Amino acid sequence: MDGWLLSLTVAVGLVVAAPFIGGILSGIDRKLTARMQNRVGPPIIQPFYDLLKLWGKESFVASRFQALLAFSFMVFSVVAFTLLVLAQDLLLIVFVISLADVCLVLGSYCGRSPYSYLGGRRELLQMLAYEPILILAVVNIYAATGSFMVEGVFKLGFPLVILLPGVFLALLIALPIEARKSPFDISASHHAHQEIVRGVFTEFSGFSLALIEFGHWFKLIFYLALLALFWVPLLWLGAVLAFIFYFIIMIVDNIFPRLTWTFMLKAVWLAGFTLAVSNLIVLALLGVGLAWA
Amino acid sequence: MIDGLLIGLTVGFPVVTGLLARGLPGVWSRRLLVVLTTIVLIVSSLLLLWRGPYTYTLPEFWDEVIVVLDFILLFYFLYLGFRIRHPLVVVLTLLQLVPLAYFEASLPVIHVEPTLAIDFLAIIMCLIICVIGSLICVYALSYMDEHEEHLHLAKTRQPRFFLYMLLFLGAMNGLVFANNLYWLYFFWEVTTLCCFQLIRHDETPQAEKNAALALWMGLIGGVAFVASLFIGYYQVGNLGLNSLMSAQPAAIILLAFACLALAAFTKSAQVPFHSWLLGAMVAPTPVSALLHSSTMVKAGVYLVLRIAPALQGTALTSAVAFVGGLSFLVTAVLAISQRESKRILAYSTIGNLGLIILCAGVNTPLSMVAALLLLVFHAMSKGLLFLGAGIVENRVYSRNIEDWEGLIARFPLISAIMLVGMFTMFLPPSGMLLAKWVTLEAVASSPAQWAITLVTILAVGSAATTLFWSKWMAHLLFHPSTAERAKREKLQLPYLASTITITALDIAVSVIAAVLVAALVIPTVKPWYAVKLALPLLNLSTGIGAFPIWPLFLVMAVALALAVMVFRAKGGKLVSPYMCGENVEGAPASFRSTADLEFNFDASGMFFDRALGEPKTNRYVTAVGILLTVLVFALALVV
Known part of the structure; x- marks a missing residue:
């Protein structure tokens, strides 16, 4: 009973802490970017001020469904992260994440806006790029641990990354897509790019935009937690490494241009896919995974 | 008593009312007959569920009746072949007629104990056919009126239409109950006939052409079936499917199963036989709905699921899995390139059937569970989507989804139904996604290297x-x-009754999917496989993963209610989108740009014509499909 209570407390704690960490990361990102551009930049906690301000603004919508879909995006991002900290089924979590993304795309199509439409299309292509990688990553984790549950990773006893270095790399390649960073920030960018304006986010404003920003923090932390999972039982090391990778991505974001969607699709598929599949084949050939042992 | 009665009501009754609908004059008699059949079928299928599995042996007289009817049917196919001047149809019919005549001449014992074997798989199929199938017939009452009004027909063709629709349901029930291979074969051919007649219903040149395509591809399946009938009879000694299943898996018996699998692929439109199902969309939409959800293509996957237990551990089962996998992959990619609503749905059907066949081929306890879940949920969701697509088509007068842009503003109710239907096809926590989740876990955990x-x-x-x-x-x-704010459109009662019932059913069964698994899926799989499935608190646990079903639905419902409350309170002012220029008053898709000129913003879909455009790709797909199918089967039978 005690163990059960403890893990629940930890889970609730993590879910509550996630948006704060996400917000601060986003603040650091802005500060870092500003410094690299020789600006002073906003305070680290500026994202929270922004969120509060958006929250209180008068609500404008492009269609009745738009707000609902923004809300759904936020809810399912939170649900995915919650399932992760509750050590649930990884495959299900991947499906819930893609549900959240579909909600965002549908929201961007509400209202007949050219920029939002363009962003929605590109967001779909991004999903096409990383969804197979995520599914294959989960299958790899199953092959290594003999379980689709997050629990299995904890029971393994040594870091997953020893068995799955290819998968870890594949996820690193796909991370800039989820974080909306260059070179893969094609559906929406943090920087000013006139040809898509704000992409998928163009038509969201006020409260809806606040919901989306909030959900995005959750998704970011979810992704970093997924990377950290590869280092269990050295979870602290995993967490530190995940943050370091995120900082590298921030720097790459500032020195790299954004590339076309065709490049993204090819790069992520060729590199990520090959890495994930060959890792699976190697596991099977060596017979080291717990699933097929 | 009730045993015989239930068979009579599910198999015989729709045939009788179909013939009556053909013969009796008047619109109201036809409507009454269809509604009566719907009620009788639904009630008797529920009674069958309550009764549970049983076997039933009919007197030998009935075997004679089936043989006679079968020969009449084959001669009719021959006549059709000459009438539509299609040599392939003639040849393929002769390839069945001549061996069967020889077979009859050698005075075989057709009689098998039992004639009909109703197990849990048959009950699942019967429920799908009787509930979804007959609701589609109800829908057709309104649809065909609109359809004929649109075509300006002088004389209604509805009597013939409903004859074949109802006959289809009866034949399908017979097909899933049959244990005698001869009976199974007869009902199999009846469904081919119904399919042909319904596709050519509108009698346009295109319809005639596509119906002929469906006919000869179906007849290939018939030929394969006759081959397996022969092998079964001469190797096993009788025509019982149960005897064939329990025979020693010698090479020659495997050949019989391979022939049955081939027949199933033609029915289920697997690559390379997929073109007939794509062509079948020229038929009125209720026909497509029926073909795709509860009859015809489901007969194919039913047969594969039926014989799968006998194939455990053989190389043939891997071959089956690969054919299904190829169909799933190819159609999922090709569906991206499609503009026509019914074609997208058709590709998705072939893909999902491929998934079921893949699961049957993987042939582990868990994969069989996945296959059955896919079977049930696909029937509901796809039926619903076709019904919705038909209603939209009769209002927009286009099947091109680019003309459906912003449909939610014009026809909010039917758009909402379509959106729910699509949601249930691929997003959690719907039943289809649950099934897909089980599929992935089942395939990943299957012992074979090709996993x-x-x-x-x-x-x-x-x-x-x-x-x-x-x-x-x-x-x-x-x-x-x-x-x-869009005003809700008015829909006729049959439209509302059919679509809303299926939507409600789909969602309800998704929420209590665990009950479905416990009551029907596990009992189906249990006699053949050691299922290790737990249902803690009505959630699904596979032993390697867990899917909280109703908690996810609960979260969704609470979130939805919360969202509505919050946004009601906050309100929201509708504004024009940002277009990088001044919006033009009264023209929501236009903005002012250089020199104050009006520009119109046009948005096309995303179809990747250059990479995926038909018919170029389809040629390759068929070629690769034929090659791969021949190769894997040859390998499986030789090894």
């Missing part, structure tokens, strides 16, 4: 599936923001 290939196929196919459904959903929502 890696299949898992890769599944990963790519799922991503493509997500893309083509979500872009279609998005397209329905894409409408000018300045439109005033």
Whole structure:
């Protein structure tokens, strides 16, 4: 009973802490970017001020469904992260994440806006790029641990990354897509790019935009937690490494241009896919995974 | 007493009312007959569920009747072949007629104990056929009126239409009950006939052509069936499917199963036989709904699921899995390139049937559970989507989904039904996604080495599936923001009754999917496989993973209620979108740009014509399909 209570407390704690960490990361990102551009930049906690301000603004919508879909995006991002900290089924979590993304795309199509439409299309292509990688990553984790549950990773006893270095790399390649960073920030960018304006986010404003920003923090932390999972039982090391990778991505974001969607699709598929599949084949050939042992 | 009565009501009754609908004059007698049949079928299928499995032996007289009817049917196919001047139809019919005549001449014992064997698989199929199938017939009452009004027909063709629709249901029930292979074969051919007649219903040149295509491809399946009938009879000694299943798996017996699998692939439109199902969309939409959800293509997967237990551990089962996998992958990718609503749905059907066949081929306890879940949920969701697509088509007068842009503003009710239907096809926590989740876990955990290939196929196919459904959903929502609040359209009672019932059923069964698993799926699989499935608190646990079903639905419902409350309170002012220029008053898709000129913003879909455009790709797909099918089967039978 005690163990059960403890893990629940930890889970609730993590879910509550996630948006704060996400917000601060986003603040650091802005500060870092500003410094690299020789600006002073906003305070680290500026994202929270922004969120509060958006929250209180008068609500404008492009269609009745738009707000609902923004809300759904936020809810399912939170649900995915919650399932992760509750050590649930990884495959299900991947499906819930893609549900959240579909909600965002549908929201961007509400209202007949050219920029939002363009962003929605590109967001779909991004999903096409990383969804197979995520599914294959989960299958790899199953092959290594003999379980689709997050629990299995904890029971393994040594870091997953020893068995799955290819998968870890594949996820690193796909991370800039989820974080909306260059070179893969094609559906929406943090920087000013006139040809898509704000992409998928163009038509969201006020409260809806606040919901989306909030959900995005959750998704970011979810992704970093997924990377950290590869280092269990050295979870602290995993967490530190995940943050370091995120900082590298921030720097790459500032020195790299954004590339076309065709490049993204090819790069992520060729590199990520090959890495994930060959890792699976190697596991099977060596017979080291717990699933097929 | 009740045993015989239930068989009479599910198999015989729709045939009788179909013939009456053909013969009796008047619209109301026909409507009454269809509604009566619907009620009788639904009630008797529920009674069958309550009665549970049983076997039933009919007197030998009935075997004679079936043989006579079968020969009449084959001669009719021969006549059709000459009438539509299609040599392939003639040859393929003769290839069945001549061996069967020889077979009859050698005075075989047709009689088998039992004639009909109703097990849990048959009950699941019967429920799908009787509930979804007959609701589609109800829908057709309104649809065919609108359809004929649109065509300006002088004389209604509805009597013939409903004859074949109802006959279809009866034949399908007979097909899933039959244990005698001869009976199974007879009902199999009846469904081929119904399919042919319904596709050519509108009698346009295109309809005649596509119906002929469906006919000869179906007849290939018939020939394969006759071959397996022969092998079965001469190797096993009788025509019982149960005897064939329990025979020693010698090479020659495997050949019989391979022939049955081939017959199933033709019925289920697996690559390379997929073109007939794509052609079948020229038929009125209720026909498509029936073919895709509860009859015809489901007969194929039913047969594969039926014989799968006998194939455990053989190389043949891997071959079956690969054919299914190929169909899933290819159609998921090709569906992205389609503009026509019914064609997208058709590709998705072939893909999902491929998934079921893949699961049957993987042949583990868990994969069989996945196959059955896919079977049930696909029937509901796909039936619903076709019904919705038909209603939209009769209002928009186009099947091109680019003309469906912003449909939600014009026809909110039917758009909402379509959106729910699409949601249930690929997003959690719907039943289809649950089934897909079990599929992935089942394939990943299957002991065979080739599981890696299949898992890769599944990963790519799922991503493509997500893309083509979500872009279609998005397209329905894409409408000018300045439109005033849309008024709900009025739909006829049969439309409302059928679509809303199936929607409610789909969601309800999704929420209590665990009950479905406990009551029907596990009992189906249990006699043949050691199922290790737990249902803690009505959630699904596979032993390697867990899917909280109703908690996810609960979260969704609470979130929905909360969202509505919050946004009601906050309100929201409708504004025009940002267009990088001044919006033009009264023209929501236009903005002022250089020199104050008006520019119109046009949005096309995303179809990748250059990479995926038909018919170029389809040729390759067929070629690769034929090659691969021949190769894997040859390998499986030789090894």
